[in-house]
Amino acid sequence: MENEDSRFVACLLNKCPLISRFQSGGRGRVFFESDPGIAGSRAKRLKEIAGSHLRLCMLSWGSNPRMKTHLFCLFALAAVLIPTSSFGDIPPPRKPERPGGKLNLLIIDGQNNHAWKETSPVLKSIFENSGWFKVNVSTSPPALPGAPRMPKGDDSAKLDAYKKEHAKWQADVEKAKRMNQIAWNSWRPAFSNYDVVVSNYNGELWPKAIQEQFEAYVSGGGGFVAVHAANNSFPQWKAYNEMIGVGGWGGRSELSGPYLRLREDRFVNDMTPGRGGSHGARHEFHVETRAPEHPIMKGMLPKWLHMEDELYDRLRGPAKNVTVLASAFSDLSTKGSGEHEPILMTISYGSGRVFHTTLGHSTVSMGSPGFRVTLIRGAEWAAKGSVTFPAKGL
Numbered sequence: 001m002e003n004e005d006s007r008f009v010a011c012l013l014n015k016c017p018l019i020s021r022f023q024s025g026g027r028g029r030v031f032f033e034s035d036p037g038i039a040g041s042r043a044k045r046l047k048e049i050a051g052s053h054l055r056l057c058m059l060s061w062g063s064n065p066r067m068k069t070h071l072f073c074l075f076a077l078a079a080v081l082i083p084t085s086s087f088g089d090i091p092p093p094r095k096p097e098r099p100g101g102k103l104n105l106l107i108i109d110g111q112n113n114h115a116w117k118e119t120s121p122v123l124k125s126i127f128e129n130s131g132w133f134k135v136n137v138s139t140s141p142p143a144l145p146g147a148p149r150m151p152k153g154d155d156s157a158k159l160d161a162y163k164k165e166h167a168k169w170q171a172d173v174e175k176a177k178r179m180n181q182i183a184w185n186s187w188r189p190a191f192s193n194y195d196v197v198v199s200n201y202n203g204e205l206w207p208k209a210i211q212e213q214f215e216a217y218v219s220g221g222g223g224f225v226a227v228h229a230a231n232n233s234f235p236q237w238k239a240y241n242e243m244i245g246v247g248g249w250g251g252r253s254e255l256s257g258p259y260l261r262l263r264e265d266r267f268v269n270d271m272t273p274g275r276g277g278s279h280g281a282r283h284e285f286h287v288e289t290r291a292p293e294h295p296i297m298k299g300m301l302p303k304w305l306h307m308e309d310e311l312y313d314r315l316r317g318p319a320k321n322v323t324v325l326a327s328a329f330s331d332l333s334t335k336g337s338g339e340h341e342p343i344l345m346t347i348s349y350g351s352g353r354v355f356h357t358t359l360g361h362s363t364v365s366m367g368s369p370g371f372r373v374t375l376i377r378g379a380e381w382a383a384k385g386s387v388t389f390p391a392k393g394l
């Protein structure tokens with residue numbers, strides 16, 4: 001069923017001339033074939049993926065409302081009614097290979113307030129299906145149990161129950177800490193064996209020895225890619241915050257460093273006091289290229305529509321050696337900041353290169369062609385300082 005679903009979505013996408021243009025004439029196949037995110041609830045996944053792409057297509061069509069309605073109906077009907085078998089046999093996707101050989105890439109996960117068990121396989125498939133990377137995953141020890149929530153109001157029965165639950169939670173945490181200690185002592189990702197390390201991690205602070213190894217790896221010329229909530233991690237780790245440039249949540253404030261604000265066509269530091277990290281309602285939004293000559297962005301469209309995602313705003317941090325590659329306007333109507341927010345960034349850290357994408361809240365967001373192409377190109381740049389993976393119109 002998984003393969004049939006993949007082919008169905010690929011075929012649907014390839015039948016739309018506008019989507020083909022956005023996805024470089026059939027690149028949709030490369031993106032969606034073997035995507036583990038498509039397995040599972042078939043109807044739900046197809047609706048999400050096809051629906052979001054169709055909206056992207058329709059919004060890009062122009063100003064002819066009759067044409068919009070007509071095409072939308074056509075494709076919406078196709079998504080719901082036409083059985084997979086009607087499309088016949090789809091040839092297997094082209095499997096390109098990186099000139100000069102594949103790069104070794106390590107994904108770090110294991111703790112995240114996001115669905116890392118769903119998103120890490122999607123990240124892995126994006127990198128592997130590109131033909132540019134050989135991928136391993138290193139999973140950290142699990143997160144400690146979450147604290148129970150204190151009840152609202154002054155209901156004494158509820159408060160008593162909460163106190164008991166809280167005491168049990170404290171005991172569980174102590175037990176988990178003892179158990180996890182052994183696992184933390186043996187978790188030693190071999191960063192130096194890789195051209196680039198990708199973080200899908202947002203959780204406990206790594207042991208000091210691993211922090212030092214990671215700092216040495218990046219500052220010594222290694223590549224690092226921070227995806228979405230990876231920039232929520234480690235507010236207390238100075239070097240990590242220098243690597244990501246800006247981050248959010250975890251108590252970040254003006255003490256963490258400036259905001260990055262677009263003023264007179266360039267991003268500048270803004271030390272206005274306030275919290276670091278926020279986002280409005282999830283929605284589709286336009287991403288605008290800000291550094292068209294950077295190797296990651298060269299050949300990309302000046303502006304494209306991104307599928308439903310969180311638009312991170314008000315990130316702040318050391319903001320040293322940051323180049324903003326792309327931004328998105330965080331509209332007040334979606335409870336945003338009313339500012340153009342940095343979405344894609346590069347940061348130099350010692351001799352190392354960092355690519356930071358704030359995109360990728362979910363597997364749906366990760367289905368966006370713009371997310372995938374910039375992720376692949378960003379990882380290649382972080383690894384080698386140059387980019388050979390084609391932008392092909394995005």
Ligand SMILES: [Zn+2]
Nearest residue numbers: 114229310361
């Ligand atoms: Zn998120």
